[in-house]
Amino acid sequence: MALIVQKFGGTSVGDADRIRAVARRCVDTRNAGNDVVVVVSAMAGVTDRLVQLAHEISADPDPREYDVLVATGEQQTIALLAMAIQELGTPARSLTATQIRMLTDADHARARIHSIDTERLREELARGAIAVLPGFQGVTEDGDISTLGRGGSDTSAVAVAAALKADVCEIYTDVDGVLTCDPRIVPDARLIERISYDEMLEMASLGAKVLQIRSVKFGKQYGVPIHVRSAFSDREGTWVVPESEVMERLVVSGVTYNRNEAKVTIFGVADVPGIAARIFGPMSDAGLVVDVIVQNVSKDGTTDVTFTVARGDLARALEISESLAAELPARGVESDEAIAKVSVVGLGMKDHAGVAGRMFKVLANEGINIQMINTSEIKISVVLAEKYTELACRKLHAAFELGDAPVREEEA
Amino acid sequence: MALIVQKFGGTSVGDADRIRAVARRCVDTRNAGNDVVVVVSAMAGVTDRLVQLAHEISADPDPREYDVLVATGEQQTIALLAMAIQELGTPARSLTATQIRMLTDADHARARIHSIDTERLREELARGAIAVLPGFQGVTEDGDISTLGRGGSDTSAVAVAAALKADVCEIYTDVDGVLTCDPRIVPDARLIERISYDEMLEMASLGAKVLQIRSVKFGKQYGVPIHVRSAFSDREGTWVVPESEVMERLVVSGVTYNRNEAKVTIFGVADVPGIAARIFGPMSDAGLVVDVIVQNVSKDGTTDVTFTVARGDLARALEISESLAAELPARGVESDEAIAKVSVVGLGMKDHAGVAGRMFKVLANEGINIQMINTSEIKISVVLAEKYTELACRKLHAAFELGDAPVREEEA
Numbered sequence: 003m004a005l006i007v008q009k010f011g012g013t014s015v016g017d018a019d020r021i022r023a024v025a026r027r028c029v030d031t032r033n034a035g036n037d038v039v040v041v042v043s044a045m046a047g048v049t050d051r052l053v054q055l056a057h058e059i060s061a062d063p064d065p066r067e068y069d070v071l072v073a074t075g076e077q078q079t080i081a082l083l084a085m086a087i088q089e090l091g092t093p094a095r096s097l098t099a100t101q102i103r104m105l106t107d108a109d110h111a112r113a114r115i116h117s118i119d120t121e122r123l124r125e126e127l128a129r130g131a132i133a134v135l136p137g138f139q140g141v142t143e144d145g146d147i148s149t150l151g152r153g154g155s156d157t158s159a160v161a162v163a164a165a166l167k168a169d170v171c172e173i174y175t176d177v178d179g180v181l182t183c184d185p186r187i188v189p190d191a192r193l194i195e196r197i198s199y200d201e202m203l204e205m206a207s208l209g210a211k212v213l214q215i216r217s218v219k220f221g222k223q224y225g226v227p228i229h230v231r232s233a234f235s236d237r238e239g240t241w242v243v244p245e246s247e248v249m250e251r252l253v254v255s256g257v258t259y260n261r262n263e264a265k266v267t268i269f270g271v272a273d274v275p276g277i278a279a280r281i282f283g284p285m286s287d288a289g290l291v292v293d294v295i296v297q298n299v300s301k302d303g304t305t306d307v308t309f310t311v312a313r314g315d316l317a318r319a320l321e322i323s324e325s326l327a328a329e330l331p332a333r334g335v336e337s338d339e340a341i342a343k344v345s346v347v348g349l350g351m352k353d354h355a356g357v358a359g360r361m362f363k364v365l366a367n368e369g370i371n372i373q374m375i376n377t378s379e380i381k382i383s384v385v386l387a388e389k390y391t392e393l394a395c396r397k398l399h400a401a402f403e404l405g406d407a408p409v410r411e412e413e414a
Numbered sequence: 415m416a417l418i419v420q421k422f423g424g425t426s427v428g429d430a431d432r433i434r435a436v437a438r439r440c441v442d443t444r445n446a447g448n449d450v451v452v453v454v455s456a457m458a459g460v461t462d463r464l465v466q467l468a469h470e471i472s473a474d475p476d477p478r479e480y481d482v483l484v485a486t487g488e489q490q491t492i493a494l495l496a497m498a499i500q501e502l503g504t505p506a507r508s509l510t511a512t513q514i515r516m517l518t519d520a521d522h523a524r525a526r527i528h529s530i531d532t533e534r535l536r537e538e539l540a541r542g543a544i545a546v547l548p549g550f551q552g553v554t555e556d557g558d559i560s561t562l563g564r565g566g567s568d569t570s571a572v573a574v575a576a577a578l579k580a581d582v583c584e585i586y587t588d589v590d591g592v593l594t595c596d597p598r599i600v601p602d603a604r605l606i607e608r609i610s611y612d613e614m615l616e617m618a619s620l621g622a623k624v625l626q627i628r629s630v631k632f633g634k635q636y637g638v639p640i641h642v643r644s645a646f647s648d649r650e651g652t653w654v655v656p657e658s659e660v661m662e663r664l665v666v667s668g669v670t671y672n673r674n675e676a677k678v679t680i681f682g683v684a685d686v687p688g689i690a691a692r693i694f695g696p697m698s699d700a701g702l703v704v705d706v707i708v709q710n711v712s713k714d715g716t717t718d719v720t721f722t723v724a725r726g727d728l729a730r731a732l733e734i735s736e737s738l739a740a741e742l743p744a745r746g747v748e749s750d751e752a753i754a755k756v757s758v759v760g761l762g763m764k765d766h767a768g769v770a771g772r773m774f775k776v777l778a779n780e781g782i783n784i785q786m787i788n789t790s791e792i793k794i795s796v797v798l799a800e801k802y803t804e805l806a807c808r809k810l811h812a813a814f815e816l817g818d819a820p821v822r823e824e825e826a
Contacts (some may be wrong), residue, residue, distance in 0.1 A: 058430035059501065096482050
């Protein structure tokens with residue numbers, strides 16, 4: 003008898019038939035002797051329609067009211083799923099974020115979860131019911147409705163699993179789990195069976211879209227095993243677990259890419275202490291998330307600073323850069339949107355040198371120029387011209403033998 | 415400086431443009447120096463779509479979950495309207511039924527309001543904000559979402575007005591107010607300027623659809639002046655007020671009709687004490703609302719009992735009647751759906767005899783047979799063949815001179 007939290011996204015609950023299928027799965031899990039708590043997103047398309055309505059009313063809708071509006075999407079799904087479970091003869095009850103006191107801060111539209119009152123949930127489980135909860139939403143100390151930002155349902159599910167000390171948080175998705183690379187680019191991409199939180203964090207932040215990054219952080223923080231699996235089959239998917247439980251410490255677990263960034267270079271900046279702070283302080287103040295940063299070696303007392311931001315933030319980043327260039331001063335500002343970031347991720351890198359060299363050689367062999375490099379303990383990212391994305395992913399995937407049997411660290 | 419509660423229905427908030435128009439009106443009222451609380455329905459069509467979704471999942475959805483689902487319609491509107499008011503530079507805040515503790519019983523889908531916590535509302539008003547509330551929904555003692563049943567938004571608005579001791583509850587609608595008769599049938603139907611709660615109750619329950627009957631009861635109970643007016647003009651509409659404030663006690667204020675009833679006759683029932691209870695007890699137990707009841711004089715120790723029910727309940731009423739006929743026993747059961755109830759309503763009837771006679775004579779002159787008669791202190795209803803509905807309404811409207819200057823009681 004385990005306590006299982008199951009999370010289903012918008013596509014999995016996209017219409018009445020799919021909601022019925024989800025209900026079937028919840029009831030099967032219950033009938034196998036488990037306690038079940040389900041967390042659901044809004045039906046596919048519902049949130050988009052609500053957001054559109056808000057923007058018909060206001061170009062910049064009040065975040066508090068925005069949350070009151072978009073939270074209705076998940077509220078609809080919890081009621082419909084509870085009905086569908088009851089239709090199968092199993093007791094079920096929907097509970098809103100207000101009812102389970104899913105307390106968040108008041109940072110509307112991107113609130114952070116502080117705590118969850120599990121008493122009501124435990125009552126429902128004790129009477130044999132499946133509890134059905136809305137993802138994505140919370141409630142502030144003042145009783146106002148808040149939301150966690152798009153994709154927040156994964157985070158809700160893991161937070162609920164953490165609060166309940168659940169045995170597993172199952173994230174159902176329309177793919178089989180986490181793959182070694184995007185199968186649209188690399189046809190022989192393989193399912194990863196077990197991956198550590200840290201690897202998953204790198205994979206998620208680098209562009210693998212199966213799992214929301216905040217949910218992985220939560221999972222890591224509270225040690226919640228996360229099982230990413232298909233909503234359309236009973237096959238095991240990918241387990242995201244503590245590093246100690248990853249048996250095969252692969253040198254490279256996966257290859258990811260991100261085509262959603264743009265590059266900005268500020269040329270000829272005086273190479274003096276504090277210059278980075280003067281550039282990136284204003285970016286941060288403007289709410290821009292700067293990713294890769296490279297500063298060239300000094301030449302005649304000046305240097306070039308290059309960084310990447312999300313493409314949607316490029317206009318804003320350029321505006322700030324131009325104004326900085328006049329102020330610092332700098333020689334000029336350039337930008338390039340036609341870039342991609344390609345990364346290899348793997349726990350084994352901690353112990354094994356040579357991965358970067360191997361990666362650079364693979365790219366050099368294909369005549370792919372590396373524009374920027376960024377590394378962490380368990381990943382190496384390179385920025386390159388966008389047109390090389392597929393080629394780079396395919397060659398790296400093959401070079402690290404991800405399509406075949408996994409390369410164990412002993413063999414690397 | 416008055417405190418005004420304004421209620422807008424689904425058509426008035428049917429899209430972004432209309433929501434903006436409603437916002438404009440709320441702000442104008444605020445800028446005229448009033449405190450404003452707005453109560454809104456779901457956008458036209460939204461509730462229907464949600465109900466359809468529920469029925470795709472379950473033929474008989476759990477009422478508690480049904481309420482969680484349909485309450486989202488109003489929650490969407492309060493957020494959108496608050497945004498639209500803010501766009502006009504006026505502070506506004508949406509508050510859910512949970513937030514204002516609009517406490518109801520747990521009789522889901524037709525809950526009754528017990529109390530409202532006005533503290534939060536008064537806080538918003540004190541800071542100069544327009545408070546935007548959802549009609550139709552409430553919250554139970556247990557914190558579950560409840561709904562008042564369709565059309566409940568009028569009731570919510572009047573209840574809020576009562577709790578706040580508001581100066582007026584304005585019900586905005588797509589007609590000019592309460593008319594002396596349905597203008598589709600009687601082209602010279604006239605706007606009624608003032609009408610008592612009791613007259614309005616008779617008008618509402620008899621088929622005039624401008625105002626939900628429970629809201630009028632609430633208004634009467636707490637002495638809330640209700641102003642029914644057009645959402646599309648600034649003209650005064652109809653004031654629904656205490657009897658003492660109705661200056662012109664008209665003999666007949668209006669003519670109404672109801673084509674949504676059906677007639678059932680149980681023939682040859684033993685005419686003994688307790689027979690009515692034995693017939694109408696089971697009807698009531700089955701949740702059927704029986705309207706007009708007529709029992710003929712006894713003949714050979716037996717009598718015929720005729721009554722009307724809503725057409726949608728006819729099958730169920732017949733089923734019960736057939737089983738009663740076997741049990742009582744009775745000679746047989748007959749039914750007729752092709753009937754209509756036509757009524758004249760007026761405070762002046764309390765003091766003036768002769769209205770019934772005049773009504774019957776008008777109908778007789780047209781060769782219209784009266785099948786059943788039912789009277790109260792301030793109304794006379796007759797059941798007749800449905801095909802005569804329009805003719806009867808037109809002739810009665812003319813006979814009581816409702817299309818011209820109102821007939822005052824002195825003149826009647």
